[in-house]
Amino acid sequence: MSQGARPALQSRSRATRDKLLKALECLLRERSFAEVTVADIAREAGLAVGTVYRRFENKDAFIPVLFEIYKQRLDAFMGSAGGVVVEPEGGLKTVLRQLTEQSWTFLTSERGVAREAHLYARLRPDLVGEEWDALLAASQDSYGTLIDAFSDEIKRPRQEAAEMLSYHFNTALTERALYPEDGVGSQMTVSDLDFVRAIADFAYGYLVTEAD
Amino acid sequence: MSQGARPALQSRSRATRDKLLKALECLLRERSFAEVTVADIAREAGLAVGTVYRRFENKDAFIPVLFEIYKQRLDAFMGSAGGVVVEPEGGLKTVLRQLTEQSWTFLTSERGVAREAHLYARLRPDLVGEEWDALLAASQDSYGTLIDAFSDEIKRPRQEAAEMLSYHFNTALTERALYPEDGVGSQMTVSDLDFVRAIADFAYGYLVTEAD
Amino acid sequence: MSQGARPALQSRSRATRDKLLKALECLLRERSFAEVTVADIAREAGLAVGTVYRRFENKDAFIPVLFEIYKQRLDAFMGSAGGVVVEPEGGLKTVLRQLTEQSWTFLTSERGVAREAHLYARLRPDLVGEEWDALLAASQDSYGTLIDAFSDEIKRPRQEAAEMLSYHFNTALTERALYPEDGVGSQMTVSDLDFVRAIADFAYGYLVTEAD
Amino acid sequence: MSQGARPALQSRSRATRDKLLKALECLLRERSFAEVTVADIAREAGLAVGTVYRRFENKDAFIPVLFEIYKQRLDAFMGSAGGVVVEPEGGLKTVLRQLTEQSWTFLTSERGVAREAHLYARLRPDLVGEEWDALLAASQDSYGTLIDAFSDEIKRPRQEAAEMLSYHFNTALTERALYPEDGVGSQMTVSDLDFVRAIADFAYGYLVTEAD
DNA sequence: AATGAATGAGACTTCATTCAT
DNA sequence: CATGAATGAAGTCTCATTCAT
Numbered sequence: 001m002s003q004g005a006r007p008a009l010q011s012r013s014r015a016t017r018d019k020l021l022k023a024l025e026c027l028l029r030e031r032s033f034a035e036v037t038v039a040d041i042a043r044e045a046g047l048a049v050g051t052v053y054r055r056f057e058n059k060d061a062f063i064p065v066l067f068e069i070y071k072q073r074l075d076a077f078m079g080s081a082g083g084v085v086v087e088p089e090g091g092l093k094t095v096l097r098q099l100t101e102q103s104w105t106f107l108t109s110e111r112g113v114a115r116e117a118h119l120y121a122r123l124r125p126d127l128v129g130e131e132w133d134a135l136l137a138a139s140q141d142s143y144g145t146l147i148d149a150f151s152d153e154i155k156r157p158r159q160e161a162a163e164m165l166s167y168h169f170n171t172a173l174t175e176r177a178l179y180p181e182d183g184v185g186s187q188m189t190v191s192d193l194d195f196v197r198a199i200a201d202f203a204y205g206y207l208v209t210e211a212d
Numbered sequence: 213m214s215q216g217a218r219p220a221l222q223s224r225s226r227a228t229r230d231k232l233l234k235a236l237e238c239l240l241r242e243r244s245f246a247e248v249t250v251a252d253i254a255r256e257a258g259l260a261v262g263t264v265y266r267r268f269e270n271k272d273a274f275i276p277v278l279f280e281i282y283k284q285r286l287d288a289f290m291g292s293a294g295g296v297v298v299e300p301e302g303g304l305k306t307v308l309r310q311l312t313e314q315s316w317t318f319l320t321s322e323r324g325v326a327r328e329a330h331l332y333a334r335l336r337p338d339l340v341g342e343e344w345d346a347l348l349a350a351s352q353d354s355y356g357t358l359i360d361a362f363s364d365e366i367k368r369p370r371q372e373a374a375e376m377l378s379y380h381f382n383t384a385l386t387e388r389a390l391y392p393e394d395g396v397g398s399q400m401t402v403s404d405l406d407f408v409r410a411i412a413d414f415a416y417g418y419l420v421t422e423a424d
Numbered sequence: 425m426s427q428g429a430r431p432a433l434q435s436r437s438r439a440t441r442d443k444l445l446k447a448l449e450c451l452l453r454e455r456s457f458a459e460v461t462v463a464d465i466a467r468e469a470g471l472a473v474g475t476v477y478r479r480f481e482n483k484d485a486f487i488p489v490l491f492e493i494y495k496q497r498l499d500a501f502m503g504s505a506g507g508v509v510v511e512p513e514g515g516l517k518t519v520l521r522q523l524t525e526q527s528w529t530f531l532t533s534e535r536g537v538a539r540e541a542h543l544y545a546r547l548r549p550d551l552v553g554e555e556w557d558a559l560l561a562a563s564q565d566s567y568g569t570l571i572d573a574f575s576d577e578i579k580r581p582r583q584e585a586a587e588m589l590s591y592h593f594n595t596a597l598t599e600r601a602l603y604p605e606d607g608v609g610s611q612m613t614v615s616d617l618d619f620v621r622a623i624a625d626f627a628y629g630y631l632v633t634e635a636d
Numbered sequence: 637m638s639q640g641a642r643p644a645l646q647s648r649s650r651a652t653r654d655k656l657l658k659a660l661e662c663l664l665r666e667r668s669f670a671e672v673t674v675a676d677i678a679r680e681a682g683l684a685v686g687t688v689y690r691r692f693e694n695k696d697a698f699i700p701v702l703f704e705i706y707k708q709r710l711d712a713f714m715g716s717a718g719g720v721v722v723e724p725e726g727g728l729k730t731v732l733r734q735l736t737e738q739s740w741t742f743l744t745s746e747r748g749v750a751r752e753a754h755l756y757a758r759l760r761p762d763l764v765g766e767e768w769d770a771l772l773a774a775s776q777d778s779y780g781t782l783i784d785a786f787s788d789e790i791k792r793p794r795q796e797a798a799e800m801l802s803y804h805f806n807t808a809l810t811e812r813a814l815y816p817e818d819g820v821g822s823q824m825t826v827s828d829l830d831f832v833r834a835i836a837d838f839a840y841g842y843l844v845t846e847a848d
Numbered sequence: 849a850a851t852g853a854a855t856g857a858g859a860c861t862t863c864a865t866t867c868a869t
Numbered sequence: 870c871a872t873g874a875a876t877g878a879a880g881t882c883t884c885a886t887t888c889a890t
Contacts, residue, residue: 012853012890032335034246037880048855053882055853118396123244125394136399163400164410168384170396175383182337184330184382187348188375198376198418205417206410225870249863251873260872262867271864436849456759458670461884472851474888483885542820547668549818560823587824588834594820595811596804606761608754608806611772612799622800622842629841630834648869648874673859684876689861691874 005061006054017055019045021069024062028112032119033063063120063127070110070117071135077106078142092150093204099146100200103169104192107177115178139166147207154207165203172199229267231257233281236274240324244331245275272339275332279343282322282329286347289318290354304362305416311358312412315381316404319389327390351378359419366419377415384411441479443469445493448486452536456543457487484551487544491555494534494541498559501530502566516574517628523570524624527593528616531601539602563590571631578631589627596623641697653691655681657705660698664748668755669699699756699763706746706753707771713742714778728786729840735782736836739805740828743813751814775802783843790843801839808835 023044027036038059042049056062090098107114121132143165147158154161176185176195188195235256239248250271254261268274302310319326333344355377359370366373388397388407400407447468451460462483466473480486514522531538545556567589571582578585600609600619612619659680663672674695678685692698726734743750757768779801783794790797812821812831824831 051854122391122395133399160402160406163402167396168414171383171387179334183334184379187345190372190375194372201421202380202414202418205421206414209417262872474851546815546819557823584826584830587826591820592838595807599807603758607758608803611769614796614799618796626804626838626842629845630838633837633841687875
């Protein structure tokens with residue numbers, strides 16, 4: 001299995017492709033990608049196995065497309081919710097909380113796709129590569145912008161802070177959002193709301209305390 | 213595949229079991245558990261496939277044992293390094309940094325086992341269950357102790373703080389320690405040392421800033 | 425897959441058919457018929473897959489047509505070069521050499537079609553049948569004519585000689601002409617020219633030596 | 637599908653391997669290798685599909701082994717019948733006839749394996765390579781020896797003669813022996829005996845007539 | 849007539865598990 | 870107890886053929 005989603009220019013092809021992706025996304029709510037078979041996807045989409053291979057060179061070819069979808073949704077979400085920094089009246093802490101809340105909302109609503117995106121960035125980085133890197137770079141950039149907007153409050157070097165914020169939100173939120181029933185976060189008694197606030201406050205505390 | 217590591221009371225059986233686990237651990241340095249076949253484990257251990265099934269009911273039965281090993285190593289490590297809180301002269305920040313550094317050292321040295329432990333806690337929580345819960349509870353407990361030792365400096369409710377610290381260190385450190393070449397942490401330019409410090413400082417900042 | 429090339433009476437249909445055959449012939453220069461897919465043929469012809477099935481009942485239906493083409497080319501070639509026996513001044517040996525050389529030229533220039541024709545006469549005789557038989561009969565006939573023209577020199581019974589000459593040239597030339605890089609002839613050091621002469625001389629020697 | 641027959645050192649493995657090869661050989665009497673499926677081989681051998689893959693890395697791995705078998709049988713046959721040249725009282729013509737007859741006997745008795753050996757030397761030379769080259773070289777060698785024994789009668793250069801004899805017998809005999817019902821030889825009326833004699837006489841005639 | 853998306857039988861291959869030796 | 874050959878279900882993928890547009 002290697003790279004390659006097939007071009008789908010015609011409307012019918014496009015529809016098929018979308019049916020397949022929707023079917024996969026649906027299946028990912030219950031199982032991981034590795035547990036889903038090509039036959040499952042075809043059945044869920046109401047298509048034949050061969051049809052899958054007309055649109056996707058092989059099973060792995062779904063992964064990069066899943067990433068793309070994740071990216072698009074993220075872009076769309078961030079675009080629509082992007083006014084965060086625009087209203088910085090509440091100060092850094094408030095902005096961070098708003099941002100965290102939004103990310104949390106996004107991750108929990110896109111759990112299936114997001115989970116595979118994060119999982120396969122680890123398990124099969126070869127299948128993801130540039131898409132993921134671009135996403136992370138964009139993430140760091142936007143945190144850079146945030147930092148600049150509050151540079152007087154922030155006591156950390158810009159580059160390190162941007163990297164660490166990106167890392168923090170990417171790891172801290174995903175664990176509980178994507179694996180709510182298992183994983184490290186499953187035993188906590190704090191509510192989602194308190195959790196999200198706390199995650200934001202970790203970032204806030206880091207930014208406003210002296211480095212040494 | 214279902215539950216069940218077989219009892220190995222005799223010394224010879226015990227030796228076989230250990231050989232198998234050592235072999236698996238060795239293989240996990242290169243590949244994930246799912247990519248390792250039972251035949252691989254047998255070959256690496258210098259045993260026959262059938263012998264594997266005399267000690268382990270099925271392939272999945274390795275997972276809980278792997279957890280046990282992880283737990284033991286963690287206990288051993290924490291026991292030997294557990295003097296952290298005992299010498300709190302450096303203050304909370306220093307203690308957190310020491311603690312983070314130690315955890316980092318542990319995770320990177322036990323990468324293979326730790327990676328599967330964390331991965332399977334997500335992918336197959338049914339195989340892990342109590343072991344993992346116990347581990348997390350213990351983790352929270354020890355953070356509770358830490359919090360108590362610095363209760364005057366800390367501005368957060370004890371229970372929430374314990375849970376969040378446990379969560380933070382479990383997620384923030386593992387991502388970069390267990391998936392150094394892929395994942396979210398792969399694009400960062402900050403050094404390991406700076407990274408570890410920053411992670412500690414997230415915790416410090418969270419603890420010492422006001423909740424609201 | 426069974427028999428049946430569809431009639432193509434209209435000019436457009438005829439053009440489609442020719443496009444397909446030309447495309448197939450082109451593909452046969454690189455791969456064997458079994459390795460060529462119907463989609464390959466369609467693509468090479470610049471047509472859709474469905475269009476192929478409007479002209480050819482199934483993939484196998486190409487085989488008899490390929491034979492027909494082979495036959496036509498052979499007829500055309502033999503017709504144009506057929507003056508061999510007409511100028512028998514050089515004697516039997518020379519005539520055989522000329523004939524062999526011509527056959528060699530033909531086979532090497534029509535390698536693709538010729539290869540499949542010979543291969544499928546073996547692998548799927550059911551698809552070829554009469555076409556092939558007619559070809560062989562014609563071949564024997566023409567060798568019969570040749571024998572008659574040199575009956576005084578020839579020491580072999582006419583029928584046997586005609587059959588054996590036909591067989592000899594059909595097998596001896598094809599092996600090296602159609603599979604130059606593999607097969608039985610690939611290790612020889614003799615040049616094409618010497619090879620062709622030698623093949624002619626086998627025939628000559630057979631004809632002019634006593635049967636017993 | 638690529639190279640690789642698996643080692644079979646134990647007696648049971650060896651037996652399985654032999655069962656598989658015998659089954660394949662049996663199936664080759666009716667169909668070509670391409671038409672035989674791995675499941676067919678397994679069924680015919682009374683084994684499971686997976687067992688095939690324990691002894692042969694993949695389907696193609698049967699081909700080289702088939703060659704080896706062909707080679708061994710040929711060696712065995714030639715060894716036992718090798719006294720040809722030792723009794724040259726009958727002269728070159730007689731020796732050639734004896735030799736041709738023996739080869740004919742061998743080829744017709746080993747039709748299935750021989751057919752695939754010759755076919756795959758053409759279709760998949762990559763799978764065969766050295767085995768085949770060695771066989772051809774040995775064949776040329778032995779014809780060289782024959783030529784030396786009758787050098788006074790023979791009018792052709794030694795090297796060319798050896799190559800051409802090898803080529804002649806390899807192509808002329810195989811066509812009719814391996815594809816008796818189809819192919820170029822199927823329409824002949826001459827008997828097997830006469831055919832074999834004629835093939836020998838082609839060689840004889842070539843050798844004893846002047847080159848120019 | 850042409851198109852090419854859709855079909856689905858069937859081929860190859862893997863590997864967790866069993867069992868005769 | 871140990872062995873490793875055998876098993877066969879299940880998965881991935883191909884491609885000749887069909888059919889709605």
